[in-house]
Amino acid sequence: MAAAMLRITLFSDLYLWDVQAGLRPYLIAFGVLLGLLGVLAAAWARAAREGDGYADGNAHPDEGAHGHAHSHTAGPRLASSRPPVSALQLFPPPALGPYSAAREDAQRAAVGVGTFPALPPGDPVDLSVAAFGSRAVYDSGRSLQGRTVRLTGFVTHGDGGTWYVTRLLVSCCAADATTNKVRVRSADAPATDTWVTVTGIWHPTGKPGSAAAGPPVLDATTVRQVEEPSDPYEKR
Structure with missing residues (x-):
């Protein structure tokens, strides 16, 4: 050992x-x-x-x-x-993936609605899936409006042909991982568990903090397959 x-x-x-x-x-x-x-x-x-x-x-x-x-x-x-x-x-155990994400499909309660700091200048701006989701769902200042963003994560599928770019967020270790995902529109769905970088524009879906605001939606302009990163988790 x-x-x-x-x-x-x-x-x-x-x-x-x-x-x-x-x-x-x-x-x-x-x-x-x-x-x-x-x-x-x-x-x-x-x-x-x-x-x-x-x-x-x-x-x-x-x-x-x-x-x-x-x-x-x-x-x-x-x-x-x-x-x-x-x-x-x-044969080391694999990182958590779509199965772990699927266990948390229920929408988490909206908390912390308010204004967020402005995004850095220049498009596209690279964001974590968690950061994009927080701004899309809780930012009353709508800092994502009109900005082109770039997200990287693994692919999970939903009902009716929907698909998501997904990442797991950890505070300490994989045991406390929580799921963040962004629905991708205007692009064909890659295979489940494929790692992709998606570039696109936020598509507002509801009032900040409401159930209609999540999961957040991205209108994709490009979807590019990438290698899984050595550190697959996002950190708090």
């Missing part, structure tokens, strides 16, 4: 599928601690086996005379944990 943890934190970005980048030093420290405990446990077990062997030699002085040799063990050996650890290194 220690080797697997150090491998995914020191030599790859796989740990980003489960926790934020800021937790990397703690994972490394924990991996080192596990390794040290493993070394100590192995040394203790070896010393115990050698002690058992010495005790057996003194307990049966007549074994040589009768031609017998007795094997003494302290009990059943524990099965090695190496196969499952090796499996973790060879």
Whole structure:
């Protein structure tokens, strides 16, 4: 387990599928601690086996005379944990995706309606899916009005041929992930779980804070398939 943890934190970005980048030093420290405990446990077990062997030699002085040799063990050996650890290194669990997003399809209650800071000048402006959704649903100042934005996420499908560019937002780790998604119009739907960058213009759908305001809608001008990022989650 220690080797697997150090491998995914020191030599790859796989740990980003489960926790934020800021937790990397703690994972490394924990991996080192596990390794040290493993070394100590192995040394203790070896010393115990050698002690058992010495005790057996003194307990049966007549074994040589009768031609017998007795094997003494302290009990059943524990099965090695190496196969499952090796499996973790060879086949790491995937990042959360469309299945996790589908569990949160119910619209969350509208909170925090108010004005947002102005967007930076120049189009298109790159926004996270979460930031776009917050402005589209809660910004009474309509800072998205008339602006061209660019969003990146994975594709999820809805009813009636609708589709969404979707991202998962984490505070600490994958266990607390929440879903943000933007409905895309005026473009054919890519396959589910495809990563895309969508450029387009916000399409208002209702009064800020109302149920009609969400999920937010983007009228797409371009949809481009991209590689999944090494860190697939958006951060709070």
